[in-house]
Amino acid sequence: xxxxxxxxxxxxxxxxxxxxxxxxxxxxxxxxxxxxxxxxxxxxxxxxxxxxxxxxxxxxxxxxxxxxxxxxxxxxxxxxxxxxxxxxxxxxxxxxxxxxxxxxxxxxxxxxxxxxxxxxxxxxxxxxxxxxxxxxxxxxxxxxxxxxxxxxxxxxxxxxxxxxxxxxxxxxxxxxxxxxxxxxxxxxxxxxxxxxxxxxxxxxxxxxxxxxxxxxxxxxxx
Amino acid sequence: xxxxxxxxxxxxxxxxxxxxxxxxxxxxxxxxxxxxxxxxxxxxxxxxxxxxxxxxxxxxxxxxxxxxxxxxxxxxxxxxxxxxxxxxxxxxxxxxxxxxxxxxxxxxxxxxxxxxxxxxxxxxxxxxxxxxxxxxxxxxxxxxxxxxxxxxxxxxxxxxxxxxxxxxxxxxxxxxxxxxxxxxxxxxxxxxxxxxxxxxxxxxxxxxxxxxxxxxxxxxxxxxxxxxxxxxxxxxxxxxxxxxxxxxxxxxxxxxxxxxxxxxxxxxxxxxxxxxxxxxxxxxxxxxxxxxxxxxxxxxxxxxxxxxxxxxxxxxxxxxxxxxxxxxxxxxxxxxxxxxxxxxxxxxxxxxxxxxxxxxxxxxxxxxxxxxxxxxxxxxxxxxxxxxxxxxxxxxxxxxxxxxxxxxxxxxxxxxxxxxxxxxxxxxxxxxxxxxxxxxxxxxxxxxxxxxxxxxxxxxxxx
Numbered sequence: 001x002x003x004x005x006x007x008x009x010x011x012x013x014x015x016x017x018x019x020x021x022x023x024x025x026x027x028x029x030x031x032x033x034x035x036x037x038x039x040x041x042x043x044x045x046x047x048x049x050x051x052x053x054x055x056x057x058x059x060x061x062x063x064x065x066x067x068x069x070x071x072x073x074x075x076x077x078x079x080x081x082x083x084x085x086x087x088x089x090x091x092x093x094x095x096x097x098x099x100x101x102x103x104x105x106x107x108x109x110x111x112x113x114x115x116x117x118x119x120x121x122x123x124x125x126x127x128x129x130x131x132x133x134x135x136x137x138x139x140x141x142x143x144x145x146x147x148x149x150x151x152x153x154x155x156x157x158x159x160x161x162x163x164x165x166x167x168x169x170x171x172x173x174x175x176x177x178x179x180x181x182x183x184x185x186x187x188x189x190x191x192x193x194x195x196x197x198x199x200x201x202x203x204x205x206x207x208x209x210x211x212x213x214x215x216x217x218x219x220x221x222x
Numbered sequence: 223x224x225x226x227x228x229x230x231x232x233x234x235x236x237x238x239x240x241x242x243x244x245x246x247x248x249x250x251x252x253x254x255x256x257x258x259x260x261x262x263x264x265x266x267x268x269x270x271x272x273x274x275x276x277x278x279x280x281x282x283x284x285x286x287x288x289x290x291x292x293x294x295x296x297x298x299x300x301x302x303x304x305x306x307x308x309x310x311x312x313x314x315x316x317x318x319x320x321x322x323x324x325x326x327x328x329x330x331x332x333x334x335x336x337x338x339x340x341x342x343x344x345x346x347x348x349x350x351x352x353x354x355x356x357x358x359x360x361x362x363x364x365x366x367x368x369x370x371x372x373x374x375x376x377x378x379x380x381x382x383x384x385x386x387x388x389x390x391x392x393x394x395x396x397x398x399x400x401x402x403x404x405x406x407x408x409x410x411x412x413x414x415x416x417x418x419x420x421x422x423x424x425x426x427x428x429x430x431x432x433x434x435x436x437x438x439x440x441x442x443x444x445x446x447x448x449x450x451x452x453x454x455x456x457x458x459x460x461x462x463x464x465x466x467x468x469x470x471x472x473x474x475x476x477x478x479x480x481x482x483x484x485x486x487x488x489x490x491x492x493x494x495x496x497x498x499x500x501x502x503x504x505x506x507x508x509x510x511x512x513x514x515x516x517x518x519x520x521x522x523x524x525x526x527x528x529x530x531x532x533x534x535x536x537x538x539x540x541x542x543x544x545x546x547x548x549x550x551x552x553x554x555x556x557x558x559x560x561x562x563x564x565x566x567x568x569x570x571x572x573x574x575x576x577x578x579x580x581x582x583x584x585x586x587x588x589x590x591x592x593x594x595x596x597x598x599x600x601x602x603x604x605x606x607x608x609x610x611x612x613x614x615x616x617x618x619x620x621x622x623x624x625x626x627x628x629x630x631x632x633x634x635x636x637x638x639x640x641x642x643x644x645x646x647x648x649x650x651x652x653x654x655x656x657x658x659x660x661x662x663x664x665x666x667x668x669x670x671x672x673x674x675x676x677x678x679x680x681x682x683x684x685x
Contacts, residue, residue, distance in 0.1 A: 060476055109479025113488050115444030121479050121487075135482050137491030139448055145681045146495050153494075196477040213477055 003027065007187040017055050018095055020212040027180055030208045034097030040082050049073050049099040052081050053211075056092040060213065063127070070099060100210060103203035104159050104167050108178070110140065110185045110195040112217065118185050118192065122178065124155040126199035140185045147178040159202070170205040177207045193217040224424045227314040227346075228406065229360055230289035231260045234281055234312075236303050237294035238264030238272045245318060246294040247273075248366040249354075256356075256363040256374065263288060281306050290314045292354060292364050297321030297332065300350065304336050308343045316364060317350035323412055324351055333414050340415060352411030353387030356394065358404060359430065367391055378403020379432035379515045379655070380508070381425040383418050385410055385439045393504040400660075401649040402508065405430040419446050426454045433515035434460045435507050441489075448492050455497035456684055459514035459675060463501040464489055497678040499671045506667070513657040513668040517633040519676035521685060522603025524554035525669065526596045527577035529608040530584045530616060534639065534662060535577030538606060541666040549670040553577070560599040567591050585615040590623040597630040604673070605634045606665055609651070609658070611643035621650040628656055633672060637665035 006023050013019060021031040035044055036055060054067035062068055066088060069081045078096070085094065105126030113119050116139050123135035136153040138146050151157045151174055159169040177200075185192060194215040201208045235253065239246035246266070250273050253262055263284045264272040271277055278284045281291065281303075291312045293303050297319050307315045317336075322329040333350070340347060348354070354364030358377035365374075365387075372395035380403070384390035387409040394407060405428065408421055418438060425431045434454070441447050441464075451460055467486045493500045499514065501507040525542050529535035541548040553576050556564070564574040567588035573579040578592055589607075596602050609620045628634045636651055636658035638644050644660065651658035659665040679685035 107478060107482075109477065109482075111479045111483045113444075113483065113485070115441050115485070116448060116488055116492055117445050119483070119488050119491065121482060123482060130478065130481055133482075135487065136494075137483065137488045138495045139445075139488075139492055142495070148681070149494065150491075194477045194480050196479050198478050215476060 003183060003187045007184070011188075011191055014057050015214045015216065016057050016093070017053070017212055018093075020214055021209065024184075024209055024212065027184060029177065029180055030206060031212075032097040032100055032208060032210060034095055036093055036095050038093055040079065044096065046096060046098055048078075049101075050078065051097050051099050051210075052078065052085060053095045053097070054085060054089045054092050055095040056089065059089075059092070060215075072099075097210075100201045100203070100208045102167075103201045103206075104156065104169055105199040106156055106174075106202055107135070107196070107198040108181055108200050109197060110181070110192060112193050118189055120178070120182055120185060122150050122154060122156065129198075140182055140189075142178065142182045144175050144179060147175040147182075150178065151175070156202070168204045169202045173205040173207055174202065188214075191216045223420070224314075226289040227348075228357055228424075228428075230314070230362065232263065232286070232288040232290075233258070233260060233362070234263040234265055234278075234284060234288045234291045235294060236265045236281065236291055237299075238266050238277060239294075240270075240272055244294070245366050248368055249292060249294055249318070249364055250275075252363045252365055252367075252369060255369055257361040258363065259361065261288075281310055281312070288312055290316065290362075292316045292318060294318045294366075297329070297350070301332065301336055301339070304339050304345075304347070308339050308345045311344045313344055314346050314348065316348045316352065316354045317411075318352060318354060318364070318366065320351040322350045322414075333412065337414050347415035348408070349411040350414065351387075352409040353391055354409060356404075356407040358406075365391055373398040376401060376403040377405070377430075379405060379430070380511045381405045381421075381428065381431040381434045382407045382511075383410065383421050383425075383434065384408070384437040385413070385418070386437060387411065389437060389504060393508060396504070397508050400645070401652045402512065403652075405432075413442070417442065419443060419450055422447075422450050422454060422460075426450075426458055432458070433511045434458065435463075435501075435511040436460060437463045437465075437504070437507065439465050444492070448496055451493075451496035451498050455678075456682075459499065459511075460496075461499040461501050461507055461510040461514065461671075462493055463504065463507045464493075497675065497682075499675065505664070509659060509664055509668050510671045512652075513635065513672050514675060516655045516657045517628075517635065517672055518631075519672050519679055519685060520604045520633055521673070521676035521680040523551045523673070524601055524603045525551050525606060526554045526556070526599070526602040526604075527606045527608075528580070528589070528592055528596065529577055530580045530582060530589075530610050530613055531608070532573075532579050532581075534608055534610065534637070535573075535579050537662050538608075538637070538666060539577050541662060542606075542669075549666055549673075551670070551673065554599070554602045556596075557599050557601055560595050560601075563595040564592055582613040583615065584613070586617065586619045586623060589620060590627065593624065593627045593634070597627055597632055602632060604632055604669060606637060606669060607634050608637045608639075609647050610638070611640045611647060618647065618650060621647065621654055621656070624651070624656055625654040635659070635665050635669050635672070637662055 018036040107123040118140040123129035160171040237246040264277040561574040
């Protein structure tokens with residue numbers, strides 16, 4: 001499926017985390033293997049450890065309200081985590097995903113700026129990015145020179161080349177990833193208000209989007 | 223576009239006055255005393271002469287076309303004057319007075335009504351709330367500051383677009399002391415019609431302009447500004463000073479990206495993406511414009527330093543190499559051949575290592591030979607040369623020497639410390655279009671800007 005059709009297909013529906021991840025998967029972006037569900041089935045084709053998350057478009061910051069459990073090692077742990085979460089969010093769907101371990105955490109996002117329009121951001125550190133302020137922006141679309149310069153403007157750049165303390169990030173892979181996100185942003189330009197990919201996990205050449213959220217522009221809702 | 227604005231043959235001053243407390247008096251005086259060669263038509267409701275020039279009671283009474291009308295009457299009367307300009311098809315009108323949108327809602331309404339007047343007309347408006355323009359080549363000066371208070375720069379290579387009038391005038395006054403020239407100064411003020419984007423386009427085409435310096439408080443058409451800036455920077459360098467860095471951006475913060483997206487961070491990324499240098503104050507704005515106008519960008523990271531004072535060389539090395547309080551480049555490792563050549567030129571206690579120290583004994587011929595050797599060393603990408611006036615052997619000839627050697631491949635940036643002969647040196651370097659700076663920090667920061675432009679151009683296949 002091409003990008004235009006893909007984006008057109010999510011333009012009208014509720015863009016939940018799993019819808020967004022499906023879209024990314026079809027664009028050649030890595031996302032963890034996972035299942036969206038309301039009830040826990042007896043058998044799931046997933047390898048432990050897994051992550052359990054509430055999947056609800058209305059919840060923007062699920063970690064802060066206990067909507068994420070990581071490091072679930074077996075069926076029993078999953079069961080107890082699931083039922084306590086279901087008690088908290090009885091009306092929501094849930095996402096069970098294989099856990100991607102190790103690597104470097106990065107945040108990538110898109111925002112609509114009042115002066116400059118859609119702008120893309122990368123930052124180091126996932127949940128700590130706001131604390132460190134280790135971020136940089138560009139206007140969409142970006143080219144590979146822009147993407148490469150962005151990498152060097154944040155600490156992510158220091159993990160490229162020979163890496164840092166054993167953690168390595170492949171510059172070319174990150175550039176390709178950012179160009180794909182840029183293309184997605186342009187294609188979704190008429191309804192995208194904000195996009196958060198946080199965290200994005202970099203394991204050398206493998207770049208996984210672990211969590212994804214999209215907010216549509218207010219104009220579209222009316 | 224704007225040909226007649228930058229080269230007007232006839233200028234009308236609406237509200238010209240003999241009363242020294244009126245704006246219309248100051249502007250008339252500046253126009254006359256700066257030596258503007260075109261026709262000047264004072265306009266005042268009362269008949270008579272103004273500063274010895276025959277005055278007209280209205281624009282219509284002039285009975286010939288003017289290229290530029292400068293409106294100096296109070297805000298309340300501006301509407302009627304612009305209306306007359308439109309009916310007379312005056313192509314360019316500068317509205318000097320303040321008292322419009324910067325004062326509130328009623329001012330904004332008046333601006334709107336004035337803007338409506340020019341719809342579909344041949345008239346373009348600059349301002350309001352502006353000190354106007356200063357063009358050294360035509361000596362057109364509409365600034366309202368009396369010449370005994372500020373000086374205006376000579377003709378040069380830098381176009382200066384400023385949203386603030388006072389900052390523009392004061393900066394021009396500051397650089398005049400060192401003989402730094404400009405190709406044009408325009409104060410866009412409240413920019414109800416002509417904005418920074420249109421002037422950017424003009425200066426991009428202007429052969430006199432080698433670099434464009436821009437001071438902005440707001441970007442009303444930010445996308446267009448970015449696109450222009452990016453296209454222009456492929457050939458002509460621009461430097462942007464944007465104020466309001468700590469303003470909170472207006473947004474409904476919700477996701478993490480939104481929380482991290484301050485207006486300043488986006489402006490910063492936009493400028494990098496467009497290849498524009500960013501200045502944080504008026505000194506940087508003109509320093510960076512000069513280095514980019516006069517020197518070839520370089521992408522390498524190996525810097526050679528030449529000095530006649532050891533301390534100056536060491537501090538410069540620190541600034542060049544340090545990441546935490548410096549620019550994070552590298553001091554070049556000189557080749558054995560280079561060092562052998564340098565040793566022939568310096569006294570035994572001098573240093574043939576980088577930073578090269580000729581000591582107080584360094585004279586002009588040895589300085590020239592050392593610079594020549596460094597220009598040839600393949601391990602050197604750019605040179606910082608100090609012209610320090612404390613030793614008897616240093617004199618004005620150093621300007622000619624550095625000028626000659628700057629024609630070679632690698633850029634040479636000059637540092638000068640001191641105020642007596644030091645200032646003379648700076649003025650002479652400026653005349654020769656050699657980027658020279660009156661402090662260690664300023665020369666090193668300017669070097670970084672030239673390097674960043676080199677990297678930008680190189681990674682896009684333009685260098």
